[in-house]
Amino acid sequence: MNRREFAAALGGGASTLASVALAAAPPSAAGSSVPEALNHPRTAAEVAANVTPVDASYPPLDLRRYGADGSGSSSSDRAVADAIAACGASGGTIRVPGGHYVFSDQIDLAGRRSIIIAGEAAATGGAQAATHLTYAGSGSGVFINMDSAVGCQLRGLQISHRDPHYTGTYIKCGNAGGNDCSLCAIVDCVLGSNAGPGTLHLDLNKCIEFTAERCAFSFGNPSVRGQVSSSHGYANAIHFRDCQWTASHAPPVQDGGQAWSFEGCTFEGVLSGAAGALYSSAPVAAFNALSVMNCWFGDVSGAGAWLDIYGNGVVISGNYLSGNRASTTAIALHRCTAVNVTGNLFDQVLIAVDFRSGPCRGILVQGNVASLVLTGLGTPENVPTGSLVWGPNFGLATPGSIHERLAADGYCADAQAGLLRQWGTATLAAGASSHAVSFPLQFPGQCFNVVFSLSSGGHAPSAYVSRLSASGFVAGLQGVTDGATLYWQALGV
Numbered sequence: 060m061n062r063r064e065f066a067a068a069l070g071g072g073a074s075t076l077a078s079v080a081l082a083a084a085p086p087s088a089a090g091s092s093v094p095e096a097l098n099h100p101r102t103a104a105e106v107a108a109n110v111t112p113v114d115a116s117y118p119p120l121d122l123r124r125y126g127a128d129g130s131g132s133s134s135s136d137r138a139v140a141d142a143i144a145a146c147g148a149s150g151g152t153i154r155v156p157g158g159h160y161v162f163s164d165q166i167d168l169a170g171r172r173s174i175i176i177a178g179e180a181a182a183t184g185g186a187q188a189a190t191h192l193t194y195a196g197s198g199s200g201v202f203i204n205m206d207s208a209v210g211c212q213l214r215g216l217q218i219s220h221r222d223p224h225y226t227g228t229y230i231k232c233g234n235a236g237g238n239d240c241s242l243c244a245i246v247d248c249v250l251g252s253n254a255g256p257g258t259l260h261l262d263l264n265k266c267i268e269f270t271a272e273r274c275a276f277s278f279g280n281p282s283v284r285g286q287v288s289s290s291h292g293y294a295n296a297i298h299f300r301d302c303q304w305t306a307s308h309a310p311p312v313q314d315g316g317q318a319w320s321f322e323g324c325t326f327e328g329v330l331s332g333a334a335g336a337l338y339s340s341a342p343v344a345a346f347n348a349l350s351v352m353n354c355w356f357g358d359v360s361g362a363g364a365w366l367d368i369y370g371n372g373v374v375i376s377g378n379y380l381s382g383n384r385a386s387t388t389a390i391a392l393h394r395c396t397a398v399n400v401t402g403n404l405f406d407q408v409l410i411a412v413d414f415r416s417g418p419c420r421g422i423l424v425q426g427n428v429a430s431l432v433l434t435g436l437g438t439p440e441n442v443p444t445g446s447l448v449w450g451p452n453f454g455l456a457t458p459g460s461i462h463e464r465l466a467a468d469g470y471c472a473d474a475q476a477g478l479l480r481q482w483g484t485a486t487l488a489a490g491a492s493s494h495a496v497s498f499p500l501q502f503p504g505q506c507f508n509v510v511f512s513l514s515s516g517g518h519a520p521s522a523y524v525s526r527l528s529a530s531g532f533v534a535g536l537q538g539v540t541d542g543a544t545l546y547w548q549a550l551g552v
Contacts, residue, residue, distance in 0.1 A: 099124070104151075108144035120145060122155045129158025131193065136164045143167070143174060150174045150210070157189030161221075163196055166203045169235050173210040180215030180247040191217040199227040201262075205243055206235035212244045219252035226280075227258060234265040244270040251277030257308035259284060263316075264292040275303045281338075282311035285319070288343040293317070299324055310335030310367065314344035321351045328359030334387045336365045342394060345369035353377045362386035364413070373398040381406040384431050388413050397421040405429040410437040411455055417441030422448070425503060429454040439464045445530060450479070450503040451552075470499050478552060479503075485545040487513070487536070494534045494545060495526075502529040502551040511547035 098115040105112065105119065112119075113126035120142055123129065127138035139162070142153045150173025157179045168174060178190025194202040202220070205211055218229055229250055232240035243266075250260045257280025263269055264287045276282040282304055285294035294316030303325040304311040310329065315337070326336040336356060339345050346368050352375075356365045359382045366375065366389070373395060380389040384407040392398060393416045400423065405411045411432050412424055419442050429435065435455030439447070449472060463471045468483035481498050498506070509524050509532050521537035534545055 102145065104147040105145045107147065108141075110141045110145045113138075120151050120153050122153060122160070127155070127160055129156065129160060131159035131161045131191075133161070134163050134195075135160045136162050139166055139176075143171065146171070146174050148172070152177050155179075155190045155192075155216070159191045159193065161193050161195050162202070165196075165201055166192075168208050168211050169204045169206045170237065171208050171211055174208075175212045175214060176216065177212075178215035178217075180249075190215060191219070194218075194220040194225070194229075195222065196220075196227075197222045197225050199225075201228045201231045203230045205230060205232045205240050207237045208232070208240050208243055209238065210242045212246060213248055214246045215248070217249040219250070220254060220258065221252075223255035225255055225258065228262045229258060229260045231262045232266040232269060233262065240266040240269070242268045244272070245274055246270075246272045248274045249277075250274065250282075251279065251306075253278050253306075256280060263294040263297055265294070266297070267293075267295045269294075269296070270298045270300070271302055272300045273302065274299075275305070276311060277304075277306045278308065279304070279311045280308035281313045282307055283313070285314050285316040286344055287314065288341060294319075298322075303327075304336070306330055307335070310338035310363075312336060313338045314340055315346035315349065315368075315370075318348045319346055319350070321354055323352075324354045326354065326356045326365065328357075328361070329363070332359065332361035333363030334359045334361070334365045334382050335363050335367070338367045339369040339393070342369045345371060346373065348372045350374045351376075351378060355379050356389075357381040359383060359387055362388075364388040364391035367391040367393075367415075369393045369395065370398065371396045375400045376402050378403045379406065380404070380408065380411075382408045384409060384433060388437070391415045392419050392422075395419045395422070398423070400424045401426045403427045405432050405455070407431045408433075410434045413437030414439060414441035418443050418446070420446040422446060424449050424452065424455075427452045427455060440466065444468055444483075444499045445497040445501060447499075448501045448503055464499060468499050472500075478550065481549045481551075483547055485534075485547070487543045487545055489542050491536055493525075493536060495531065496534060496545075496547060497531040498529075498549060502549075504552040505529055506532070506549050506551035508551075509547060509549045511545055514544040514546070 099118045101112060102119050112124045114124055117124035122138050122142055125138040125141040127135040152175040155176060155178045232243055257278045260276050260279050261283045263285050286292035295318055297319045299321045301323045305327045307329045329335045347370060349370050365380055380403060387408045388410045389405050389408045390412045392414050400412055411429060422442060432455055470479060470481040472479045479502060485494055485496055487494055506527060506529055509527060511534055523535045524532050525535050526533040
């Protein structure tokens with residue numbers, strides 16, 4: 060165009076100038092009608108993965124670039140598969156704007172590294188994420204497969220299913236025959252649907268170093284499962300922070316593993332109205348090195364136990380455990396070793412700590428506060444002599460009542476006065492010069508006094524107490540003529 064033609068075009072006004080500019084612009088890429096200046100060129104990673112953007116007006120790794128339908132009227136399967144492929148070996152963040160995205164096939168992150176699928180959780184300012192992923196499949200399949208993934212995350216998503224007959228798993232984090240799923244996470248996500256009998260939200264068998272933060276889980280059956288004994292499973296270093304479980308069809312967290320932690324989490328009763336939070340189905344599925352701290356357990360009207368576990372190296376501290384005083388148990392322990400129950404508030408429960416099956420060894424119950432707790436310690440006969448340290452606690456029974464073990468070797472702990480009385484027997488051989496006695500309970504503070512006597516036929520010219528401690532004493536004897544029985548009593552706090 061020469062100067063005269065250009066001047067004539069200017070004389071034609073703004074519309075003429077715009078038409079000239081568009082006429083001079085080169086064709087846009089990927090068949091888009093948007094001018095080239097507004098398009099995002101195809102990346103090297105997209106070329107390498109043989110991915111062609113459907114709408115180049117969106118930047119790389121925006122799910123809409125690959126044809127995702129945020130209205131939910133058509134499937135976004137191909138779009139997410141292309142976005143994952145476009146991440147390449149180095150990973151990347153796939154942006155999924157607010158909308159409703161439907162998937163008929165599995166979202167496959169198996170073996171992938173450092174891929175984040177990020178929605179817009181905060182867009183609504185409420186519990187429901189603005190980005191909603193719905194699985195339209197049926198049967199018992201897996202919606203999001205993270206087997207052998209490393210460093211992959213789901214952020215800001217609402218995840219649910221549509222078919223009421225679907226009984227599968229939302230997210231599977233295991234070993235696909237290569238590496239364990241490791242260093243993966245879900246953050247600011249909402250999982251669950253009331254369609255059908257409930258699903259498994261997280262399958263963590265053969266997963267290590269997994270984190271869930273600020274997530275809400277509903278309608279799980281169960282919601283989270285760790286190691287599976289039939290497949291020699293394991294689930295190690297699993298962390299939940301500020302998460303919530305509601306409206307579960309069964310105790311939501313089942314069959315743990317090693318080094319699990321729950322911090323600042325909330326558990327409400329299952330749909331039957333019963334209590335249920337953490338559950339071990341067998342010793343092989345125990346929670347080992349478990350930490351439950353600063354959590355809330357409540358809104359329950361029926362029976363059951365909040366923590367019903369096999370476990371070793373367990374810390375339960377700083378929690379609020381509430382229920383129906385007529386039937387709810389706060390903590391039920393099965394063949395547990397090294398359990399520390401400290402600084403908790405028990406409110407309206409039938410039993411605070413119940414030793415369901417034994418032996419339970421190395422148990423510390425100390426510094427707790429209780430309101431309307433009928434029984435502080437249940438079935439204490441499942442704790443061997445010397446394996447329980449109790450108190451001081453406040454109100455771990457209705458004021459004025461007692462904790463007791465009425466047996467030949469037993470104790471009687473007055474919750475109001477704070478006194479602990481213990482007694483027992485020991486068999487002596489003829490000519491015995493001493494006998495060491497261990498108390499059924501170690502005195503939390505100190506033992507004030509011990510007295511003992513011998514049965515007839517065991518008279519000794521000299522009998523005395525030595526090495527008195529919080530855990531036991533030695534009965535010194537001289538000249539026991541025949542075998543005899545030693546009867547003793549102790550008082551302390």
